[in-house]
Amino acid sequence: MSLSPKLPDWMEEVGPDLYCIDCDYVQPRLACVYLMINDAGRAAFLETNTSRAVSRFLEALKVLGYSTDDVDWIIPTHVHLDHAGGAGALLRECSRATVLAHPRAAKHLINPDRLIQSSIQVYGQETFEKLYGEIVPCPESRVRIMADGESLHWGNRTLEFLYTRGHANHHFCIYEKTSGVFTGDSFGIAYPDLQSGGPFLFASSTPTDFDPPAAHESLDRIRNTGTGSVFLTHFGRLDSLEEAGRQLHESLQFLTGLYDDARARFKSAEDKAAPELKQSLEEEVRTRILDSWVDQLLSRGFPDASAIQERLGMDAALNAGGIVFAAQRSLKKG
Template sequence: MWFSPRENYIHCRMTTTIDCEYVMPKVAAAYLLHCGDKACFIDNNTNHAVPLLLAALKDNGFKPDDVAYIIITHVHLDHAGATGLLLEHCPKATVIAHPRAAPHVIDPSRLVQSAQSVYGEAEFKKLYGTIQPVPESRVYIPADGEVMQVGDTELQFIYTRGHANHHFVILDRKTNSIFTGDSFGIAYPMLQHGSRPFLFASTSPTDFDAAEARASYAKIVATGAAQAYPTHFGVWSDLRAGHAMLSEHMTQIEKIFEALKSGDTGSAEPYAFARSAIEAWFAGQLAERGINLTAAEQQMLGLDIDLNAQGLVFAAARARKKAAK
């Protein structure tokens, strides 16, 4: 593995990790797969990352015409926000998406409307730009477990619920690497400098399901992949240790979820209760490892704590509604 002089991507044999510089460096990645004379992107972040993706393509000896596929693990905009714009630059490429993600790639209006309601129109524009639709004729939907020949490698698509119902992971059989999106946790480099590394689960709205997440972790490890590439961020080389870490985190998440579901939050309203409990758990994990974060890094991690709290509150409300029927 070596760092490019451009400092925004990392080379590791047949995979290039591209830093999309989302919010701050080394938070969100896109992956460029070298498949002989063909190239594939896995995840693409936002429109603002497109110049970085095209520069990485050129610096690795590829042309836009060489891009065979633009693959998205799921449709959340920090993973797939640049799909339409990137496709315009890659005239021979086809977008590969989960069957539940494809409609939102073809017509992103509902996705945009939902995100704008959260961020506001001005902040949405700043973060994501204008989301371009993708022609239906340029979208391919693989079946669960399907294997595709791409250049000199084979890619297998494995559906993984838990984080999102429209999520799959991609196993590159040539390098025995698995590209996990958000289905195998978040592993920011800023969290890897302590006595032992730190990987945590993402429980963001609106599809989080703890049982499905656990099943997906097991499914990913069962592939026998030598390393995982989560979108946040870079290579994770010990899947069994990662699985144990995520399982430990899931146990804590389930306790918070059950308290929210039963209304056992004391005098605190649900979001405040969830956020406080998650923040306390994170603080203990960081202290245990001797990880000290800068103010900017603490702010970044705070965004994940917010999203995780929102996701658990949403999941608990959904569970209560289902139980009341």
């Protein structure tokens, strides 16, 4: 086995025996999966993206001189389909592997019908199939639930599981002390092509569990591990954690203001369930989010506002949808 194999351009070593695999989801360098190897030559995948990326994960094993029989663990941070959509398909290829999951996520990995139907309602059948491909159920016997704070000793590595609500109620992060924290969506988004003017991160408020106070607590929990590095699913390794944490808390405060405004609009409306009200609020919130990001990036030296709008339009729409959904649901709860 080569000590320094030639890596394809979609694969990068981001730590000792730790590799970032670009899933080419929607576009390059938007979503990744991490492949970790321990001192016994055993492998773990952290995140699974979609079934359309599984062939790339198998190729990554082969590049490093490993096979699917060497995979012990498959670990999605939560069941949003850009993180867990490929879990069942990858598990099917890795006959000795076990999926490690949050208890609220496990049931959807075992029976993904609800996830599939809700996603089809959002995207439509054609776009759903283009984005996610086949969603394969995970056999219940091959799914292990991890408790909050539970540690898994695995060769020279220890994986500690930290429940981190705010983005999703079924979200956990994985803290591996020799590497850092694998944060899923709990430590924001930092696309590599937007970092040339300095760190630029923003919080994710995608539907349906956005909870600002819990998201602030999760940021602090990650920082309080004392780690020097985090590994974002969107995207890559990040070491400037003090500045990142400051930006993310500010981002959450901004999103909370939008949530409060949307909630007030719903509360004052005669027909709180009117589809046109929800639609107009989502568009208004999306515009305010996108304008904020454009202003920040222009101040960092990015020359083209229209290019920024095109690059981040999908993220702004997803964040807006989550904020408006949460605001409307809060009134239904009373």
